[in-house]
Amino acid sequence: MTVAVDLGTTHTGDPAELDLEELLSTRLLVQGNSGSGKSHLLRRLLEKSAGWVQQAIIDPEGDFVTLADRFGHVVVDANRTPNDLARIASRIRQHRASVVLTLEGLDADVQMQCAAAFLNGLFDADRAYWFPMLIAVDEAHLFAPAMAGEHSEEARRASLGAMTNLMCRGRKRGLAGVIATQRLAKLAKNVAAEASNFLMGRTFLDIDMQRAADLIGIDRRGAERFRDLETGNFVALGPALFRRPIPIRIGPTETAARSGRPVLMPMPDIAPDALADLVLTQSEEERAAEARPARRMLARRETPAEEAESVRETASLATGEILARVAETRAANDVSGLDETDERSPEERAAAVDAIFNDMLEDPEAAFRPVPVLYQEFLTHCRLKRLRGAETDMDAFRRRLSLARAGISGEETDGEWAEVVAVSADLPQEMQGVFMMLARAAREEAECPPDEALATAYGSHSPSRGRFLLSFMEEHGLIGVEKDFRGNRIVSILATGWRTRLPEVTLDSLDEARARRAARMARKA
Missing domain, CATH: 3.40.50.300 (P-loop containing nucleotide triphosphate hydrolases)
Incomplete structure (x- = not known):
């Protein structure tokens, strides 16, 4: 035809x-x-x-x-x-x-x-x-x-x-x-x-x-x-x-480009002094735009201290179990004199436990301490707040610590989070918090955490450790990792289908890309 x-x-x-x-x-x-x-x-x-x-x-x-x-x-x-x-x-x-x-x-x-x-x-x-x-x-x-x-x-x-x-x-x-x-x-x-x-x-x-x-x-x-x-x-x-x-x-078209051809238009009718003020004075929008990168940098500096999603156990397994048992024995002895009755509701007790975890994770070094050490500190806080029972169990503490370091509240463990927690059980203990950190970013469609944040969550100062963790989880079929043309990562949680997003293209990111390309061309020359 x-x-x-x-x-x-x-x-x-x-x-x-x-x-x-x-x-x-x-x-x-x-x-x-x-x-x-x-x-x-x-x-x-x-x-x-x-x-x-x-x-x-x-x-x-x-x-x-x-x-x-x-x-x-x-x-x-x-x-x-x-x-x-x-x-x-x-x-x-x-x-x-x-x-x-x-x-x-x-x-x-x-x-x-x-x-x-x-x-x-x-x-x-x-x-x-x-x-x-x-x-x-x-x-x-x-x-x-x-x-x-x-x-x-x-x-x-x-x-x-x-x-x-x-x-x-x-x-x-x-x-x-x-x-x-x-x-x-x-x-x-x-x-x-x-x-x-x-x-x-x-x-x-x-x-x-x-x-x-x-x-x-x-x-x-x-x-x-x-x-x-x-x-x-x-x-x-x-x-x-x-x-x-x-x-x-x-011939003519039915639609038009957004830019269009340049068209002459009259100059603004503004007095020269007023026009000079407009040109030379910084506007509120410009001040707000300059403040946003500073707030982002501040947020990145605070992330390891506030969230500290995971930890590396520096002691061997046998040593860790011994320390845990010693801690549990001391805890039993220390709380024996406490009042058996606790008139607080379950919600109030849960809020008290949340407050303890928040206080502990405010310490920037919490990401690098062994779990048994943190458990002893946790028990000390519990004694001060007259808490004992299921909330102070070692296994419950480990699970709760991983969730807290991933920035996940107890309510978020329902539904799809239960599946994420179940999948994370296949990983070594020190990697579970890192996996849930990635899951949380993917669920919120946030950007993938950088290598430094992943390494800190694992308990390491080396960014290469963060790349290793991603490779390990990808090889074991827990996540999918893709990169765009700038090297930015997208991580998919295969069990739920959640995905992180790419960073937005800004003038700053374009300038950085051009600077990297210029440096690469200079090295070749």
């Missing part, structure tokens, strides 16, 4: 139509300097073909997310792990969903690796799901650069390989690449050469004009026309367009 997509009008006023079925077999390359109307052309093509073919848009600036409201595209935030993106891409092909992969706010290296993982996921889908699909890539020179630059070699190779697969081998898998670039000289030749349809917009540099002229088969003198093209005007050629170069003008 032939479907004619209305792109606009030719220079003679006739309809400029694109054969969608032919495009799926021959691919399309759009070239034009910034402001020539490339993104507008892509939007017109995607809008007019949305009802006929599945679409995926690689969107580095977040301009195409507006298609979601009008045409039902699913917006996929690329700030995920490689495995997540690959799984999403597989489900996209399976369910024939049109999507916009937004890379807005990500560092350049991360954008390249995200696009590579997503495209590879589409490419590697099962043969049963090889349905026809348009893959539109805006600013394609970012993902298929002609030469190595400021990007890491690993990111460049991954992204270039995925783009080459899309343009060279994607046809048999139903993938039709539609790529747009500002400059042909910046785009890898292996990627550009696989397109059979071309839409060439306004171009000023001689090298780009000559390459555009060579691709559409016009002489050097004819290449000068590219300088005179107005915004939204292109020269079209290809089996899905016209058999000879024809100037066309792109």
Whole structure:
């Protein structure tokens, strides 16, 4: 079935139509300097073909997310792990969903690796799901650069390989690449050469004009026309367009980009002195934004002291049992003189025990003390508060200590927490608190605790101990560990399906990533 997509009008006023079925077999390359109307052309093509073919848009600036409201595209935030993106891409092909992969706010290296993982996921889908699909890539020179630059070699190779697969081998898998670039000289030749349809917009540099002229088969003198093209005007050629170069003008679109074209507007009517005050005086919002990182740093410093989720027993098992028995004997002797009656309700006794644990864990060194030592301290507090019985049992103390160090109250042990506690019983005693610390972060969808916090919870000062604990638990099938393109971890609790979240992308994190990349490039130089 032939479907004619209305792109606009030719220079003679006739309809400029694109054969969608032919495009799926021959691919399309759009070239034009910034402001020539490339993104507008892509939007017109995607809008007019949305009802006929599945679409995926690689969107580095977040301009195409507006298609979601009008045409039902699913917006996929690329700030995920490689495995997540690959799984999403597989489900996209399976369910024939049109999507916009937004890379807005990500560092350049991360954008390249995200696009590579997503495209590879589409490419590697099962043969049963090889349905026809348009893959539109805006600013394609970012993902298929002609030469190595400021990007890491690993990111460049991954992204270039995925783009080459899309343009060279994607046809048999139903993938039709539609790529747009500002400059042909910046785009890898292996990627550009696989397109059979071309839409060439306004171009000023001689090298780009000559390459555009060579691709559409016009002489050097004819290449000068590219300088005179107005915004939204292109020269079209290809089996899905016209058999000879024809100037066309792109028609209007139903949706618009969030950024849009710059528009002049009047200057603010503010007195110079008042304007100077606005510029030179720090606002309340800025002061609050500067205070937030300081509060986060303070929270990180307090975490080992306030929560201290786990502990390492430094004594041997035999020694620990002996000390425990001695402690229990002393406790029995010490409480013999206490009043047998206790008029407090169970809730009041539980609150008293909670208060004891809170007092004990305020000590920063509590994370590094053996359990028997802590148990003796606990019994001392119990004597002062005239508590004895089930609350002072050694086994109950061990379980309660693990929960308290994970920041879990007694009420939280109901329901799914009971399953977490049961699973943790398969781990060595010194690792159980660390596991529940991870479970608590995953349940609250917080970020994964750093290596230092995991090591402290285990009773070690070495961050490498935290990485070992994660590897140990993953090998024993208790957790799943994935990393995103920045090395941030996502930990899944397999028994419950809880997952930690990735840290939010901020200007500070982007600056840190750029600094690390600059240092890496300096070392290579």
